[in-house]
Amino acid sequence: MVFAARQLQEKCQEQNYDLFSTYVDLTKAFDTVSREGLWNIMAKYGCPRKFIALVQQFHEGMQARVQDSGETSDPFPVTNGVKQGCVLAPTPFSLMFSAMLTDAFRDGDIGIALRYRTDSKLFNLRRLQAKTKVTKDIIRDFLFADDCAFNAVSEADMQCSVDMFSSACSNFGLTISTKKTEVLHQPAPGKPYVEPDITVNGQRLNTVNRFTYLGSTLSQNVTIDDEVNVRIARASSTFGRLYPNVWNRRGITTQTKLKVYRAVVLPTLLYACETWTVYQRHARKLNHFHTTSLRKILGIKWQDKVPDTEVLARADLPSITTILMQSQLRWAGHVAHMPDERLPKRLFYGELQQGQRSHGGQKKRFKDTLKASLKAFSINPDTWEKSALDRATWRSSIHKGAKMCEASRTTAAELMRQTRKARAINPPGDVPLVPCPFCVRTFRARIGLVSHLRTHRNSQPQQPPDD
Helix, strand or coil, X not given: CHHHHHHHHHHHHHCCCCEEEEEECECCCCCCCCHHHXXXXXXXXXXXXXXXXXXXXXXXXXXXXXXXXXXXXXXXXXXXXXXXXXXXXXXXXXXXXHHHHHHHCCCCCCCEEEEECCCCCCCCHHHHHCCCCCEEEEECEEEECCEEEEEECCHHHHHHHHHHHHXXXXXXXXXXXXXXXXXXXXXXXCCCCCCCCCEECCEECEEXXXXXXXXXXXXXXXXXXXXXXXXXXXXXXXXXXXXXXXXCCCCCCHHHHHHHHHHHHHHHHCCCHHHCCCCHHHHHHHHHHHHXXXXXXXXXXXXXXCCHHHHHHHHCCCCHHHXXXXXXXXXXXXXXXXXXXXXXXXXXXXXXXXXXXXXXXXXXXHHHHHHHHHHHCCCCCCCHHHHHHCHHHHHHHHHHHHHHHHHHHHHHHHHHHXXXXXXXXXXXCCCCCEECCCCCCEECCHHHHHHHHHHHHHHCCCCCCCC
């Protein structure tokens, strides 16, 4: 769902459309479900009677106790809700939630109109202009467990969707938490921001510039700047908590420490990175954290003057840039394998029915990042979908491409480093040197001389003012 949410943001921005998203929080959703209503809904969806009876037996006779200040209350019966933490609980709750949404929107067709075509050719937008083979759909909500997000292209449609959902919640015994439910408004490019006024039962909902949806930060400006900062902060906190028990323990080998780093710190740093649209500035910040952490684990100090390429080689780890491309290509393969009715695939291969793209170049999109990754891994962008259908071949192509990409990146970084060293030792002879009039130093650029002259001005004694 994180991927679907980011794709919808990108497509609304690309086609100059506003996007209103309301992230609904239900008060104790799993604990307030009406069980009698749940059994009826399961029967309506065709669940066998014996299966329903078995599920009922799991919930009959439930009791609970409350502990407070070391004292435990008498047991009392629990007659509502599904079991928290039970592996069975999400499935009947999803059935109930589906019935509630069907009841809420049975008389309305509010949402964002989408057209898509999943017969490959992701990078050919003209295929979506065909009058045949193009399927149309309405994107209204993103659902995951009890998390629900509603989307619309106008404030009026958003208010209408929230009203319908609120009415259905009342019918099914659920309550919307107005304090935790928030609205994110993404204005069309070049359009001034106007704070939306969305209400639930007369109470205005909070409006935010960014929202943490399923652990990933969605921003109003459709970039991952905030997400990268949050990821680095959380990974840094995770890394710091492991100092006394892992990094500073002499009895733990370096190889074990690196395994802990791969298993704990890197997943925290790169959570949901397969959905990102990455710019160079993001990759640089992530790579800096990556290499800095590895230097601390390996005990490499800055005085040792060890380049980042050598640090990665000692740790036997690729750069973050390569890891990001690997993750995105793996995810693209999963999307290509999805059935056509899956929401991520429809958004991936689709566009909005309304709206026009701006003239000239477009802002960087996920598909642009994916195309660059395919080229960097020597995979043909025109035929990658066919390769992805064979999991073994696709996995092998990504593995080989990652090795080749990392090797070429290391070679380029080493060549650039040697070039910098050569320039510092032997400045090019065809560039005239600019001498300093106060000392023997010379400069290849006049800007260097200007900065150097400040040191002479600061070092000269101040003349006393004339009387």
